[in-house]
Amino acid sequence: MPHRIFNFAAGPAALPTPVLEKMQSELLDFQGTGVSIMEMSHRGAVYTEVFMRTREAFRRLLNVPENYQILFMQGGAIGQNAIIPLNLLGDTSKGANQTIDSVIAGAWSVKTQKEADRYAKAGGGSCKIIANSDDGSGKFLYYPEPDTWQLSDKPAYVNVCTNETIHGVEWFAPQSLADELVARDSFLVADMSSHILSRPLDVSRYGVIYGGAQKNIGPAGVTFVIVRDDLLDRQHPLCPSAFNWRNVADNDSMFNTPPTLSIYIAGLVFEWLEAQGGVAAMAEVNDTKAKLLYEFIDNSTLYRNDVQPKYRSCMNVPFFLRDESLNAEFLAQSQAAGLAALKGHKMVGGMRASIYNAVSLEAVQALVEFMKQFEQSH
Numbered sequence: 001m002p003h004r005i006f007n008f009a010a011g012p013a014a015l016p017t018p019v020l021e022k023m024q025s026e027l028l029d030f031q032g033t034g035v036s037i038m039e040m041s042h043r044g045a046v047y048t049e050v051f052m053r054t055r056e057a058f059r060r061l062l063n064v065p066e067n068y069q070i071l072f073m074q075g076g077a078i079g080q081n082a083i084i085p086l087n088l089l090g091d092t093s094k095g096a097n098q099t100i101d102s103v104i105a106g107a108w109s110v111k112t113q114k115e116a117d118r119y120a121k122a123g124g125g126s127c128k129i130i131a132n133s134d135d136g137s138g139k140f141l142y143y144p145e146p147d148t149w150q151l152s153d154k155p156a157y158v159n160v161c162t163n164e165t166i167h168g169v170e171w172f173a174p175q176s177l178a179d180e181l182v183a184r185d186s187f188l189v190a191d192m193s194s195h196i197l198s199r200p201l202d203v204s205r206y207g208v209i210y211g212g213a214q215k216n217i218g219p220a221g222v223t224f225v226i227v228r229d230d231l232l233d234r235q236h237p238l239c240p241s242a243f244n245w246r247n248v249a250d251n252d253s254m255f256n257t258p259p260t261l262s263i264y265i266a267g268l269v270f271e272w273l274e275a276q277g278g279v280a281a282m283a284e285v286n287d288t289k290a291k292l293l294y295e296f297i298d299n300s301t302l303y304r305n306d307v308q309p310k311y312r313s314c315m316n317v318p319f320f321l322r323d324e325s326l327n328a329e330f331l332a333q334s335q336a337a338g339l340a341a342l343k344g345h346k347m348v349g350g351m352r353a354s355i356y357n358a359v360s361l362e363a364v365q366a367l368v369e370f371m372k373q374f375e376q377s378h
């Protein structure tokens, strides 16, 4: 048996072992073709079947309404931060609305706002920060609620990041907000890179949902975009053809060669997810894992997490040792105990346990057990 450790990496992150095993078993000769999945045409019958099955499973898992397209693209979520304004800001020469609103709740929404602002400014507008939970020291301990947002009268769209991977802040849009934005002829564009598929989601509250795959979906290399049909035709005339959502949608994500291996592995992850009972079943396990870890942290004298309980992420749990001089020892000992990748992001320091779908309850129990013992011996 190969040696597998408990992997708490933030992304690229743990994949379910059965997925890796299936991939291994199919690697050299994919379904009797005599070649691997990486070595065949993306337009051939064999790959087309894999692709369609994968996209359908994604739609089923999230209950994506029929009036939304699912696109598989490249360039990551950071690429989409530019691709989105190019697809949604329209033609400035025809007077298209160039006002974007952004909610800031952590490092990823900061990045998105900065990129959006460049494109909005090029068209004579701007990307306005309408709420910001930075306490002034770079700490983000809650998600700004919509009743505090300084919404523009008619923003072209509103950027949110619903799970801030670095700061461990999570939030979902309420229906009342979706309704309010409809009244303003606007909609939400949500970066869900790090919690997509962690629980059921009402897709219809968002105009666009996007993210990189390398947390809950599969390996890096594929980017998902879920976009409402009526938003597919608002491109800036200079939007690159390969990143033009209309082109991508009309060509079943094969306007250019898609990342075939990553999409195939995403399909295996979706199969695994469905076998676990889908996202509702996943949510139960995810809640159990998060509760176990946060409750332990809250009741300990050595560890702390400062995020307000209501907004704590079920996927990314940053925590700090009250005595920071123990950090190096904590990391060395946890690694030796088979618990990998617990070092916090350099922006916030401390530790972070990313407990995505593929990280089992057993892994979180082992982490808590280790933390307990480390606390007792220090």
Ligand SMILES: Cc1ncc(COP(=O)(O)O)c(C=O)c1O
Residues within 6 Å of the ligand: 010, 011, 075, 076, 077, 078, 079, 108, 161, 163, 164, 165, 166, 191, 192, 193, 194, 211, 212, 213
């Ligand atoms: C919430 C969020 N957005 C964006 C990104 C960047 O994604 P990519 O590297 O795929 O561009 C990440 C990556 O960690 C993330 O967690």
